[in-house]
Amino acid sequence: MxxxxxxxxxxxxxxxxxxxxxxxxxxxxxxxxxxxxxxxxxxxxxxxxxxxxxxxxxxxxxxxxxxxxxxxxxxxxxxxxxxxxxxxxxxxxxxxxxxxxxxxxxxxxxxxxxxxxxxxxxxxxxxxRFDTEYAELRALIADGGLGAPLMVHCTHRNPDVPPHFNSEFMIRDSVVHEVDVVRFLLDTEITAITVHKGLATSRAPEGVNDPMLVVFETSTGAVATDEIYVRTGVAYEVRTEVVGETGSALIGLDQNLVRTTTDGRWGGTLTPGFVQRFGxxxxxxxxxxxxxxxxxxxxxxGAWDGYAAVAVCEAGVEAVRTGQRVEVRMSPRP
Missing domain, CATH: 3.40.50.720 (NAD(P)-binding Rossmann-like Domain)
Structure with a gap:
């Protein structure tokens, strides 16, 4: 070399x-x-x-x-x-x-x-996993700073996506990140997944459910939610909150948000895309x-993390198709 x-x-x-x-x-x-x-x-x-x-x-x-x-x-x-x-x-x-x-x-x-x-x-x-906020949140959880983690709430929003981003593609290409985030933060496996479709935005093509609410069950008993909304027309927003027995922590709030005093509203701008947020x-x-x-x-x-993500996402795709809770099928780790 x-x-x-x-x-x-x-x-x-x-x-x-x-x-x-x-x-x-x-x-x-x-x-x-x-x-x-x-x-x-x-x-x-x-x-x-x-x-x-x-x-x-x-x-x-x-x-x-x-x-x-x-x-x-x-x-x-x-x-x-x-x-x-x-x-x-x-x-x-x-x-x-x-x-x-x-x-x-x-x-x-x-x-x-x-x-x-x-x-x-x-x-x-x-x-x-290489983002400073996610790394610090994982360390906080591992050190017991929040007590036992009970729930995780994720938000994943894009301003727009190409037309081929149907409901199943949203699971495989976007929700896959929250799959790994939950596994990374909680050091646990996801055992089941349910997808709630709800009312679709008028921006979504016919038959596409956007947004969706995804619910993960984990091997520790903690529950995670993920709001996936990829046609907001606004900006790129990714946030994660962990709720523990003794406290909670939220990451992903843009640091340039400031409070205005004239009318009491929050102001500022959001990141336009994933490169700006995670560069x-x-x-x-x-x-x-x-x-x-x-x-x-x-x-x-590593490879096991890639395999676990595929297994969870394929269960998620089945949940989208059937409207049912689907258990994740995973083989033993070699």
């Missing part, structure tokens, strides 16, 4: 191009050497802005290139299984954006395969991943 970690980025849409730019301009100890995307034009455009990088059309050729020590996967979810397995086969660290795979069984096979290797190489892109968390995630990958391992949520 060279002095810098040489990284291939697979998939350079909005998320992948952001990662490639951050790795090449803001993260220490990393060099982006290979860019891959199903669109040759997109790959060439991104590569042109990253000195020293080159375009490789085939993702598996990119994974196995001599000038690649680690891989970031930001391709569509359906491609993740084969690409992650190829990284395991070569024995190099991989940062995979969610989902780990698009199915419970395939995700579990990846967990088993990594376990057979005897070392962790797969990190999932759950960036909220520092993405940078910390990538820097810590690079530092760990240089030593052949990871530093963050």
């Amino acid at each position: 060279s002095d810098d970690l040489r990284v291939a980025v697979l998939g350079v849409g909005m998320m992948g191009s952001f990662h490639a730019s951050t790795l090449s301009t803001a993260v220490k100890g990393a060099t982006v050497t290979v860019i891959n995307d199903f669109s040759a034009g997109t790959a060439a455009k991104v590569s042109a802005g990253i000195p020293g990088s080159r375009v490789v059309a085939d993702p598996f050729e990119a994974i196995n290139a001599d000038d690649v020590d680690a891989v970031v996967i930001a391709t569509p979810g359906a491609a993740h299984e084969e690409q992650v397995l190829a990284c395991l086969e070569r024995g190099i660290p991989v940062l995979c954006e969610k989902p780990l795979t698009t199915g419970i069984d395939t995700a579990y096979r990846i967990v088993q395969r990594e376990a057979e290797l005897g070392r962790q190489l797969i990190q999932l892109g759950f960036m909220r 520092a968390a993405y940078h910390a995630e990538l820097q810590r991943w690079v530092n760990a990958a240089r030593n052949g391992t990871i530093d963050g949520p």
Whole structure:
């Protein structure tokens, strides 16, 4: 391995191009050497802005290139299984954006395969774990600062999303973050999920339930709620409150909100998008991943966390379809 970690980025849409730019301009100890995307034009455009990088059309050729020590996967979810397995086969660290795979069984096979290797190489892109507020809240809970956690209340709102964001996609692509947040904060597994659809906004396409209220049950008995509303027309709002036996804590209130004295109302602005809200968390995630990958391992949520998220979200999709409470089906941890 060279002095810098040489990284291939697979998939350079909005998320992948952001990662490639951050790795090449803001993260220490990393060099982006290979860019891959199903669109040759997109790959060439991104590569042109990253000195020293080159375009490789085939993702598996990119994974196995001599000038690649680690891989970031930001391709569509359906491609993740084969690409992650190829990284395991070569024995190099991989940062995979969610989902780990698009199915419970395939995700579990990846967990088993990594376990057979005897070392962790797969990190999932759950960036909220690297956000200062979430890290401090987890530490507060772990130290007993709130007593036993009883309930968690999450709010996840987007100003707008593309038309393909139907009710099921909202679970897999948006609620998945709260799935990992609840598991991360409470250090517990989610055992069942119920989805309440309610009245849809007029902005939602026909047949799409937006917003929805998702209720998680956990193995400790704590209950979590998640309001998912992705077409507010307002801003990007992500908040989390934990209610414990001896206190509560709330994170995600924008620090630029101020109280006005003229009419008694609150004023200020909200973050317009996820990059503004979690930009520092993405940078910390990538820097810590690079530092760990240089030593052949990871530093963050692993394959099991990716599998658990898939299992909960698939139960959530079933809950959307049936309108019933659905228990989460998970295999034993290897």
